[in-house]
Amino acid sequence: MSEVPSSVAEARPRPAKDEPLRVAYSEADDPCAVAGELAAALCHPQLGCVLFFCSAEYDLGALGRALDEAFGAVAMVGCTTAGEITPLGYGRGCIVAIGFDQRHFSVSQALISDLEGFDLIGAQRLTANLLDDCRRQALAPVGGHCFALTLLDGLSSSEEQVLASLDAALGSIPSFGGSAGDDNRLAHTYVFYQGQFHSQAAVVVMINTRLPFEVFTTHHLRPRREKLVVTRADHERRQVMELNAAPAAEEYARLVGCAVEALDEQVFARVPLAVRIGDAHYVRSIQRVNADGSLTFYCAVEHGIVLTAMQPAPILEDLDAVFAALQERLGKPQLIIGCDCFLRRLEIEMLDQTALASQRLREQRVIGFNTYGEQHHGMHVNQTFTGVVIGRPGGARGA
Known part of the structure; x- marks a missing residue:
């Protein structure tokens, strides 16, 4: 259920019939x-594509079949x-879900079913096919009018390899995305393509439009003085056994000032x-403490890298500054597609600021999901708010 006051729920926004982007959501169980x-909210004669984000609590097989039947030939990804x-x-x-009007957006999609085998040649072929599809729709020139969205299985451990290949193939085309989640169970995550949910897979969406847009990312974390050197790690499993030549969980617990047994998502x-x-810091969030005292991360970690301890600045102040800067450049947003790390949401809940955060997201027309990792221009990061702001006709051109 949406975590908003009942007075807001009673004033639930209805989809605008004359806008290039329509938004809908459902809290139904069936x-x-x-x-x-x-x-009922999204379908109209000019609907070209639907992008959706859903809880893993649903019967996904039944949901996929129901969506396929309800939307027919309309392309759907999520x-x-x-x-x-x-909303x-x-x-x-x-x-x-977001419905894209084909008079304003040409949207092309592709599935990456073999994440481990995906390389630069595969990325170049995929990107060329997506761009050719956009050109066939003849909506807007490719140069300066395209951005890419990537949705990946959040437990695949393949994000870095896939994103590096895609980024090289995309060239100057801006990209962002998020890793699928499963309501913090860390068991099974899925992407949706052509009527089915897929694991160990990714969906790439190329969006071409004449409307102004800007891909962005932000985080509210600031560096502390403490450093931890990864002295033993398993790169493929994203597992760190030693930090500063000491058992990883013990050394991290010493840093934060608590017992190993007290380490959890909140810490x-x-x-x-x-x-x-x-000059930039890219967060490598810890996923869990293992029985052998090692730490598993959401992002790739390698032997020899130096990790800096970070501390949060006021999260809502950072969000306000980002929204203000985006609005200054592009005007009032028509929509923001947002990939918000679930650890940010956890922090907001710990601070009892969920209602305040929701108010900001409503005001800025943010639609999206909480992720197990975010992607920005080929980088796989954690604890960021990353996305694209889509402006209104006549606004400034973004990138």
């Missing part, structure tokens, strides 16, 4: 009811989540670790 609600961002703000156990959200590249 997949057929869900599909019916979404179709993924499971660790929480949804609806009312943060939601839980529901589904939210990981409060004191994340990051790798510094140039």
